[in-house]
Amino acid sequence: MDTASAVAAVTARVQQDRTFPIELTQELMRIPTVNPKFESAEGINREADAQRLVAAHLAEAGLTTEQHEAFPARPSVRAFRDGSAERSLILNGHIDVVPVGDRSAWSFDPFGGEIRDGRLYGRGGYDMKAGIAAAIAAAKAIHDCGIELDGRFEVHSAVDEEAGGFGTKDLVARGCTASAVIVGEPTEEQVMLCQGGLEWVRVTLRGRNAHTGWRYNDLYPQRDAPDRTRPGVNAAELAARLILAVGQLERDWACRKPAHPLLPPGVNAIHR
Numbered sequence: 001m002d003t004a005s006a007v008a009a010v011t012a013r014v015q016q017d018r019t020f021p022i023e024l025t026q027e028l029m030r031i032p033t034v035n036p037k038f039e040s041a042e043g044i045n046r047e048a049d050a051q052r053l054v055a056a057h058l059a060e061a062g063l064t065t066e067q068h069e070a071f072p073a074r075p076s077v078r079a080f081r082d083g084s085a086e087r088s089l090i091l092n093g094h095i096d097v098v099p100v101g102d103r104s105a106w107s108f109d110p111f112g113g114e115i116r117d118g119r120l121y122g123r124g125g126y127d128m129k130a131g132i133a134a135a136i137a138a139a140k141a142i143h144d145c146g147i148e149l150d151g152r153f154e155v156h157s158a159v160d161e162e163a164g165g166f167g168t169k170d171l172v173a174r175g176c177t178a179s180a181v182i183v184g185e186p187t188e189e190q191v192m193l194c195q196g197g198l199e200w201v202r203v204t205l206r207g208r209n210a211h212t213g214w215r216y217n218d219l220y221p222q223r224d225a226p227d228r229t230r231p232g233v234n235a236a237e238l239a240a241r242l243i244l245a246v247g248q249l250e251r252d253w254a255c256r257k258p259a260h261p262l263l264p265p266g267v268n269a270i271h272r
Helices: 003-016 019-029 047-060 125-144 166-173 235-256
Strands: 064-071 074-081 084-094 114-116 119-121 151-158 180-183
Touching (some): 003 125, 019 047, 019 125, 047 074, 047 125, 064 166, 074 166, 084 125, 084 166, 119 125, 125 151
Parallel strands (some): 084 151
């Protein structure tokens, strides 16, 4: 089968079975997978349970599956079909989600996966259990159509993306790489050829203890002498000035310093 025919066959199969990724997304959403680095509580950190479901579907799609723990009891799934490295492809996504926050502010059960008026509601549907389900649907369609690929084909469902991407980093460190990768993150139906990356930075501001009466002691009331008591340093005030300065830097970068010629203006964000 030539490439055009294969693409047409797989596309038709996906359309024919279009309820599959929707229902799988709902099923995955109903397994809470809050990243425990953000919030740890009974019943909400079930990444391993969700990954078992992911692995089972990928095995049914004819892929060999492995699970690798990036952190204890937090496995990432790697599923693959052998082929050449030169034409290899990975479909990558993450299974962890951020906390739901104040549950009383939700109109729907955040882990209910409810569909209403053609929209799917709940934590993790958009980012990015729908992307994981779409990757599985693609693997399933290729398998159902009996298409043999020249290159190695892999699907990765990683943990810990929300806290820095350490699940994918762990897979890369294990040698799970390819000549091309498609990440199923939501991009409003726009193909993004690159992304801005992520760096975590910790800033420590140090103050100096002093009595409040010496706040303006460099001006008043003591005479200027070598042993003059020096005023304190308020670290909270320094932090406020830093936050304002970083905010201005963020706006400046967003408007006047493109991160990359393939990225749109405004992609540079500094969260603080």
